[in-house]
Amino acid sequence: MKSSIFITRKLPEAIVKSLEHHFEIKMWEEEDTPVPRSVLLKEIQDVEGIYCLLTDTIDEEVIKGAPNLKVISNMAVGFNNIDIQAAEQQGIVVTNTPGVLTETTADLTFTLLMSTARRIVEASDYLRNGNWDTWSPMLLTGQEIHGSTLGIIGLGRIGEAVAKRAKGFGMNLLYYNRTRKFEKEEEIGIQYADLDTLLKESDFVCVMIPYSPKVHHFIGKDELALMKPNAIVINTSRGGIVDEEALYESLVNKQIWGAGLDVFEEEPVSTNHPLLSLSNVVTLPHIGSASVNTRLKMAQLAADNIIHVLNDKSPLTPVNS
Numbered sequence: 001m002k003s004s005i006f007i008t009r010k011l012p013e014a015i016v017k018s019l020e021h022h023f024e025i026k027m028w029e030e031e032d033t034p035v036p037r038s039v040l041l042k043e044i045q046d047v048e049g050i051y052c053l054l055t056d057t058i059d060e061e062v063i064k065g066a067p068n069l070k071v072i073s074n075m076a077v078g079f080n081n082i083d084i085q086a087a088e089q090q091g092i093v094v095t096n097t098p099g100v101l102t103e104t105t106a107d108l109t110f111t112l113l114m115s116t117a118r119r120i121v122e123a124s125d126y127l128r129n130g131n132w133d134t135w136s137p138m139l140l141t142g143q144e145i146h147g148s149t150l151g152i153i154g155l156g157r158i159g160e161a162v163a164k165r166a167k168g169f170g171m172n173l174l175y176y177n178r179t180r181k182f183e184k185e186e187e188i189g190i191q192y193a194d195l196d197t198l199l200k201e202s203d204f205v206c207v208m209i210p211y212s213p214k215v216h217h218f219i220g221k222d223e224l225a226l227m228k229p230n231a232i233v234i235n236t237s238r239g240g241i242v243d244e245e246a247l248y249e250s251l252v253n254k255q256i257w258g259a260g261l262d263v264f265e266e267e268p269v270s271t272n273h274p275l276l277s278l279s280n281v282v283t284l285p286h287i288g289s290a291s292v293n294t295r296l297k298m299a300q301l302a303a304d305n306i307i308h309v310l311n312d313k314s315p316l317t318p319v320n321s
């Protein structure tokens with residue numbers, strides 16, 4: 001008899017087919033919205049696998065509500081939506097999708113950095129709204145990218161890929177990481193700095209650490225206060241890492257110059273959120289990995305992880321083993 005799995009969102013057909021070959025599938029496909037909690041709790045009762053997204057909260061209640069569960073496969077590299085400890089206690093394998101999204105997320109991070117520095121969204125709106133009367137010496141002037149200093153907080157895969165892009169743009173590079181990466185310093189040409197030094201010396205501060213409660217508001221009032229008045233904060237990691245209230249205050253008080261945000265503490269962010277009222281903030285709807293190819297690779301890797309685990313093979317990309 002085939003094992004059964006629950007998929008929390010409608011997936012591309014090819015991915016569903018590759019899963020159907022192995023499993024009985026139940027899938028939330030009524031709308032492109034997160035599966036309602038009550039449906040999730042009902043559907044997982046007898047499944048051995050859950051295929052989920054970062055929009056699903058897979059907490060202790062869900063995990064305990066699925067006594068046959070063997071694997072939770074998250075179609076994302078971040079897995080802060082899953083209670084890893086509760087999964088471990090039940091002997092459940094949790095997998096994510098690292099690697100396949102590294103370069104695409106780095107592309108978007110750099111796009112956001114450049115768009116914020118050169119006021120691309122504001123400039124485009126300015127033109128379309130009929131405000132362009134004449135060329136003017138200081139019209140829509142932004143910040144220099146080449147020759148400036150980028151401080152990367154978290155030199156993991158994506159941080160490193162961002163650093164390589166920055167190098168090509170003639171930027172100076174600093175990084176802060178829990179552990180120093182001597183070989184990367186040499187290979188990329190990046191210098192280690194303690195957090196305060198990085199915050200004080202960088203023109204761009206790029207947050208690239210995975211979220212956990214330990215790093216909640218890692219960038220808060222005190223950290224923002226150390227930054228330069230021309231500094232730009234870029235966050236494509238998770239919203240909770242930056243204290244949004246403190247960020248808003250520092251932008252309004254001109255303590256720092258701008259911010260580029262692909263992620264928010266609460267997603268989807270409310271259109272009434274104060275940060276969305278500021279022209280020096282570029283905001284995106286969590287699209288770091290959103291290229292067609294990369295999303296398909298993530299979806300397939302998440303599928304392959306379930307296929308492996310439920311066929312008694314080692315998971316390809318486990319987070320908890």
Ligand code: DGY
Nearest residue numbers: 075076077078101289
């Ligand atoms: C992730 O994978 O964690 C990103 O936030 C979405 O690609």
